[in-house]
Amino acid sequence: MKRVLFAIVLGAILGALDGLAAWFEPDVRSKLGMIVMLSSVKSMIVGLAVGIFAVFVKKPLPIILFAVIASLAFAWWVASQPDPDTGKHYYAQIVTTGGIVGLLLGYATQRYGGKIDAVPSRS
Amino acid sequence: MNWLSDDALRRLRSAAGSPDLSGTRYRLLEFVARGGMGVVYLAEDSVLRRRVALKILDPVASSPGLAARLLREARILARLEHPGIVPVHDVGTLADGRVFYAMKFVEGRRLDHHLQQIHSVPERLRLYGKICEAVAFAHARGILHRDLKPENVMVGPFGEVLVMDWGLAKFLHRQPEDAATLLDESPAQTANDTVATPAAHTSDSSVHTAHGSILGTPGYMPPEQARGDLHLLDQRSDVFALGALLLYLLTGNPPSTSSPQATLSRPLAAICRKAMAADPASRYPSASDLAADVARFLDSEPVSAYPEGLFGKAGRFISRHRIAFLLVLTFLVVRVLLLLVFRR
Numbered sequence: 001m002k003r004v005l006f007a008i009v010l011g012a013i014l015g016a017l018d019g020l021a022a023w024f025e026p027d028v029r030s031k032l033g034m035i036v037m038l039s040s041v042k043s044m045i046v047g048l049a050v051g052i053f054a055v056f057v058k059k060p061l062p063i064i065l066f067a068v069i070a071s072l073a074f075a076w077w078v079a080s081q082p083d084p085d086t087g088k089h090y091y092a093q094i095v096t097t098g099g100i101v102g103l104l105l106g107y108a109t110q111r112y113g114g115k116i117d118a119v120p121s122r123s
Numbered sequence: 124m125n126w127l128s129d130d131a132l133r134r135l136r137s138a139a140g141s142p143d144l145s146g147t148r149y150r151l152l153e154f155v156a157r158g159g160m161g162v163v164y165l166a167e168d169s170v171l172r173r174r175v176a177l178k179i180l181d182p183v184a185s186s187p188g189l190a191a192r193l194l195r196e197a198r199i200l201a202r203l204e205h206p207g208i209v210p211v212h213d214v215g216t217l218a219d220g221r222v223f224y225a226m227k228f229v230e231g232r233r234l235d236h237h238l239q240q241i242h243s244v245p246e247r248l249r250l251y252g253k254i255c256e257a258v259a260f261a262h263a264r265g266i267l268h269r270d271l272k273p274e275n276v277m278v279g280p281f282g283e284v285l286v287m288d289w290g291l292a293k294f295l296h297r298q299p300e301d302a303a304t305l306l307d308e309s310p311a312q313t314a315n316d317t318v319a320t321p322a323a324h325t326s327d328s329s330v331h332t333a334h335g336s337i338l339g340t341p342g343y344m345p346p347e348q349a350r351g352d353l354h355l356l357d358q359r360s361d362v363f364a365l366g367a368l369l370l371y372l373l374t375g376n377p378p379s380t381s382s383p384q385a386t387l388s389r390p391l392a393a394i395c396r397k398a399m400a401a402d403p404a405s406r407y408p409s410a411s412d413l414a415a416d417v418a419r420f421l422d423s424e425p426v427s428a429y430p431e432g433l434f435g436k437a438g439r440f441i442s443r444h445r446i447a448f449l450l451v452l453t454f455l456v457v458r459v460l461l462l463l464v465f466r467r
Contacts, residue, residue, distance in 0.1 A: 024462045093461055100454045107450060 003113040004051030010108055011047025014101045015040035021097070027086060042078055042098075046071045047105055054109050064106035071102025142179050143218050149177060149225065157181065159290060160189045165228060168212075175212060179223040190222045192290065197224035199292045202264055207257025209277075209285045229285050235273035238375065247372045248421050253284040255365060255414035261286075262358040262410055265295045269356070271364035272343045273371055291339065295357060342379035343367045346401050359403040362413055366398025366406070369417070390420050393429035 019039030022028050028035060050067040057063060075098025079091045142164065144151050149166040152174070156163045161178040168175050180193050200211040213225040231237070234250075241247055254276055258268060268275075269291040277285045339348050345363035347355040367378035373387055378399070387395065394416050400406045407413040416426045423443035425431060431439070441448050 021458050021462075025465070093465065096457055096461060097454065100450065100457055104447070104450045104454065108447060111447065 003054045006113040007047035007051030007109045008044050011043035012040050015043025018097050018101050046074050050105055050109050060110040063110040067106025068102040072099045146218050174228045175225045176228040177223050177225050180221040193222045196290045199289050203261055205260045207284050209287055229277045231277045231279035233274055234276035237278040248417055251372055252414050255410045257286045258361055259410040267293045268361050270339050272340045342377050359406045362398050362406045366395050370395045390426045390429040397428040
């Protein structure tokens with residue numbers, strides 16, 4: 001449970017930071033709050049998935065790979081929704097950083113998310 | 124005219140020098156090494172059918188005092204049941220009256236030889252931690268080694284570490300039963316110990332007195348031991364030797380020819396300096412404390428011997444979390460690149 005919570009909170013933080021980068025895009029700066037919130041929710045969902053995956057799979061590499069793939073897939077889906085006002089797609093901006101966020105999320109979850117006792121102690 | 128070939132003469136000489144093990148359960152296999160007061164042979168225990176190392180009092184240096192010392196060494200080893208200390212199996216007397224003891228035959232290499240195969244500093248430090256554990260255990264049992272050096276540490280084929288040669292070991296706190304049963308140093312022997320002469324080096328680099336009692340090894344001996352202030356010796360004396368051993372492990376050079384500042388990272392150099400401080404009060408109070416500081420260094424945590432500044436703390440934090448740091452850096456760089464590309 002510790003790992004799941006850790007991944008969700010980290011996802012929220014990383015997603016928010018990722019969303020804040022929209023401030024540098026003049027076209028969407030006015031919707032910064034919405035972008036930050038949605039980006040955060042997106043990463044929290046990925047975090048939840050990564051956290052649950054990490055509870056069952058103890059090996060670091062599969063956790064990181066799962067996080068990257070899940071994050072890329074989710075980022076692609078978000079990017080495929082056009083901006084309602086301009087109709088533009090922001091594949092490069094969303095997918096590239098989404099992949100790195102997934103990498104960070106996966107690495108941090110397996111590295112700092114706490115250890116899980118596979119075998120309960122007999123004492 | 125030669126009646127015998129050189130090879131036959133060599134064999135005869137070897138047989139004449141070999142100990143007579145008749146009346147014991149051991150069968151002599153081969154000569155292994157010669158130490159300060161004893162000769163070590165490989166033998167087979169005919170009852171248990173296993174190979175053992177026999178340390179037999181050297182016939183050249185044989186004397187009642189040395190016999191008592193060998194017996195004392197065996198009894199000290201018998202007290203130190205630890206995976207890092209070579210176990211003693213048996214003690215006895217040969218037909219010619221010489222004392223011997225049987226111990227585990229360690230099939231490994233001396234630390235100084237083993238180090239040629241290990242180039243990674245963390246791996247060397249982990250090995251060092253095992254040496255400290257064994258010495259700390261001996262201290263907890265009230266025993267000082269007094270001759271810690273690379274030649275007295277063996278590394279087994281599975282990475283197990285064994286601290287050897289407890290011939291110079293000393294009880295930290297003499298107990299009534301020690302005096303009665305362990306043939307501890309008599310006042311006369313203790314007095315002899317103080318007359319160490321550096322001119323009397325042996326092949327294994329330990330210093331002997333004129334009476335053949337090993338005192339320690341230059342470079343690994345703390346100043347109080349080199350001066351002969353035996354009453355000042357305590358576990359911090361072994362801490363000094365452990366510091367010298369750490370310096371050797373890290374530089375590959377004997378402590379007398381290398382300085383902690385030379386090529387080491389600052390925390391490691393500080394650990395060596397603190398362990399090898401001339402004043403015992405400035406050293407680590409115990410081998411465990413020294414090992415703990417080395418372990419902290421391995422975990423990229425602050426070491427007690429080195430108060431670090433802000434940059435030092437930041438560097439250590441980055442080093443400890445370097446992958447996470449690199450990932451965050453990559454994220455930021457990609458963000459900036461995307462910004463620059465899509466602004467055009």
